[in-house]
Amino acid sequence: MNVLNFVNAFFSDSAHWHGYDGIPQRLLEHIQYSLTALAIAAAIGLPVGLLTGHTGRGGNVLAFVATAARALPSFGLLVLMFVLLGLGLLPVMIPLVVLAVPPILVTTYEAVRSVDPSPVDAARGMGMSEPRILFQVEVPVALPLILSGLRSAAIQIVSTATIAAYVSLGGLGRYIVDGLYQRDYEKVVGGATLVAVLALATLTVFWAVSRTAVSPGVRRSA
């Protein structure tokens, strides 16, 4: 297998493990970009999603915003921001956040919306305040779906952060873009493998989080 040979050659070359262009350094950069983008996207998407989901208002506006944001090409946005703003972290963060907000926003909205109304009414009847209803009744029940929205956002961020290398930033995309221009397929395949492994690691993290954070009662019924 051609590809497997490349993978083997890439990872067994000790030159790829040290220094500025080493795997640990690039991996760290990639994780840093991804986590920052996910944190910003969650800071925007979660509160708005929870609020609109709880009140049940603004669903149509939200769906429209999400569709519009999804239609924006990430790669195009990245190059545009780079041309307009120059080299920096901001031109990378904008497309990644635009990419990640719609899944978080829409899934959170749908998750809170679709919570069984009877426990919510019961909580209201018991005299719970609206914030307490949201955080102690609705969010625990909606958590699996909210997490799945965060998960698909995270996966998309991790695999899209590779294009940051095209506008001369770091991250694992560096190997893919450099390998492409140097006709060094070993590097390309190695970089692609690293990104895929990182994406799978992200899936595992979310699986672990949902195992620990989701209440057993909710998990069983889901």
Next chain:
Amino acid sequence: MNGFFDIPSDLQHSWLGLIGLHLREALLPVLAGLVAALPIAQLCVRFRWLYPPVLGVTTVLYAIPSLAFFVVLIDYTGQSELTVMIPLAVYSLVVLVPAIVDGVRSVPQETLAAATAMGIGPVRRYLQVQLPIAAPAILAGLRVATVSSISLVSVGALIGNQGALGNLLADAMFYHRPVLAVNSVVTTAVLAILVDALLVLVRVLLTPWMPRGTGRRRKAAARPEPSALALKDAPR
């Protein structure tokens, strides 16, 4: 001379030509993905044990970044349109399989029993009962696949100018004309929104029995967020 619609001659296309190229590179893979996804999804519905491993494989495929996918394929298919279209077809497949499986599974057992009792055979039952009822879910998946496909074609600009409208981005950097990048982003986004609207129209035409306008609450209940749906259950 440096107007919005003036396309550098190295792209060998007019603005409209680029749009045509973009649509071809984006939509053919979705069609291919749909053609492949229908039998795979049907097998997954038929043999329940098949679904988790299929979902696992597709999740792994989805995790491969498009750029890496393109570049690795150059070794086999060269710097051609096919190199861009194969990954897009795979991504469409990944989004469509769960959408179709969930759609077909959501057909009530009573409906199937009624169809069988009326003497409708398995093939006709699939084509005339299951697929139409699953149509809203399938079209929701198609919308996600199409929009992401249209936006991903641009990345093809990195591999020998196969990105259609995305090639404008490379030129925006070469010639330092930001207006080209604006043109690329705006045209791609508008294209995606128009095709998306077209698919909504197709759904309305295909499902005349669905309540229109007033059925907002039912719609919200019946249709989970498709992009979440695509990766649902993935890590189990």
